[in-house]
Amino acid sequence: MRAYIVGVGKTRFGPTSKSIAELAQEATLEALSDAGLGPDDLDALIVSNFLGGPNQRQLHLNSVVAGIFPGLHLPGWRVEAACASGGVAIHNGVLSLAKYRTVLVLGLERMSDVVGNELTRNIGMAGDAMLDQVEGLNFPASYALVTQAHMAAYGTTTRDLDLVSLKNHRNANLNPKAHFYLKHVDQRDIDAGPSVAHPLRLFDCCPVSDGASALLIASEPRGGRSIEILASAVSTDVISLSQRSTLTSFAAAKDAASRAYLEAGIRPSDVDLAEVHDCFTIAEIVAMEDLGLAKPGEAVALLRAGETALGGRMPVNPSGGLKAGGHAIGATGVSQAYEITTQLRGEAGARQVHSARIGLTHNIGGVGGTCAIHVLGVPR
């Protein structure tokens, strides 16, 4: 079964006063306009959202979004897999082509309604409540353990983490929809940042963002700007870090990657660019290794050589990633596909990756509890 992205839309990521419904409307109308379609052309609606219940006291978002299209009575539902909600929603969209011709996949999140400890606790719902969260193993602490393990195994340094942050902030400065668009960040800013969870400091952490992103997925291409979904793969791992045998790699990511490469009929070396889940700087390094874009312990060599920067051999996170592009959790996985589609169409403006034919998205939930990977390509 073939699947195509025939339209994309996205709000700017970052704090906003717009409601969930207003964000949904803005991204959806942009995607419909991009595709040259109207609401009547939609056959189903899949909403991705993580924290609508705890943050806004609003669940049942397919019905909220139906208010944008009164009278359409679209088949619809919400999918959730923590920070991988957007990626699994795209997977859902692809599966839905078994029954529906044109499907709206809509990622939504408002994070700025809740702050401080309450927000930390809400984000913690992506982790294990019984074993990890009650022991203080919140997300910065979990990824600090991943960082320490990677440093011990491979000699990764804080300077290597800084390279991820600097690169992604440079890229975000070229992306008008990025959370940190036009925010200058240099090594002095990073060095001045406070410690969050040793060895992670402020500039190792992505922000929390409000935002929405929309894809129209269809069983046939539409016009010359459609991008093909060459593979859609999801995998799951146990949630508690106490049950994992290693912290330097995520088994769900490696499993999803091997499923995706098999389905697309490509090798890692065929990937021209990637958007990966850099919720913390270390996560970009682990992602590259789990995806086979570098051998274990060797991703930092590519970073140091500038090969993953714009203009390098294989740009990673040209959008700015989660780190500087922003992390509107339920919208993030969808936004990754927005970026790759925009790049493969040659419509990415100042951050355009040249001659790209195949791009990959890598979306993680929890600390590797879920991974969704998509391979997108210019139709041949």
Add this chain to the structure above:
Amino acid sequence: MRAYIVGVGKTRFGPTSKSIAELAQEATLEALSDAGLGPDDLDALIVSNFLGGPNQRQLHLNSVVAGIFPGLHLPGWRVEAACASGGVAIHNGVLSLAKYRTVLVLGLERMSDVVGNELTRNIGMAGDAMLDQVEGLNFPASYALVTQAHMAAYGTTTRDLDLVSLKNHRNANLNPKAHFYLKHVDQRDIDAGPSVAHPLRLFDCCPVSDGASALLIASEPRGGRSIEILASAVSTDVISLSQRSTLTSFAAAKDAASRAYLEAGIRPSDVDLAEVHDCFTIAEIVAMEDLGLAKPGEAVALLRAGETALGGRMPVNPSGGLKAGGHAIGATGVSQAYEITTQLRGEAGARQVHSARIGLTHNIGGVGGTCAIHVLGVPR
């Protein structure tokens, strides 16, 4: 694409000290045993849950459930559409057969961790937070408006509502997995019940339950006890009652019903039995009319004549329904299919409906914001 239910499992509904993971394990192992399959035979995992975040501070349940099967790395995610989460999860399971051969659809909910006003507020997340909930239009109040509208339009009486409650409590007394198994309820109990939201009284309202229910859905039948999914339909309506043109009928239910009958190639009169979403007694009456099992205003005539009782022409809610069988929200839609499968197999014991070949499930989210309908049949 054909779809079959090849295995079913269910915990008893009602208050329990078992955790979400323990409930998941119990229902899953029963479904695997029922099908004669093992965990290695599973290709994907779809979790239905409504309030894991607000009630247990635990989202990302596909990863929690993965702890039951460490090492399997199943593709998995959670779906949510308020009280219709289970029904849309089955729909998701059917769509997933485009890529996966055997899919576990697992409904989960723990309601007893939260009580009183906090629980009312959490359940309210299924309704419109901005227009309805802040005005005090919680779920009993919303369905009280539906009841008043139905009484004004068709002359429905509180005695008619009582007939639903009495019938469903009688049925639950024959169902060992029902919340109110072996609880005797007669007209005096109903008359002694306090008012909840006029004209609804205590025995017009379903309980909140803990529980889990599991289906194994496959693209091919397995053995002689498989039940075919003849239709799987979902529809969505605007969430706020302030945007509805009528309260005596749910447009999403009528739309999903017409999609389902078309897909199954049947008429309403072909339905031998049904499990419908009787969160309040009035909802069973509205459901029968939306499904075309009775004309508008005429469902009460079938009730009064006993035609929807066990032994009647077309039994409705032989399990006891939500009213007396229980409402473990994320598990409810899955549990409805558990009941119809058990009935069509002829394995329903004391509550067996005789000679049934076609059964229907009707699962509502919010106050008609989402409806999922499935038509199940004995393979020919």
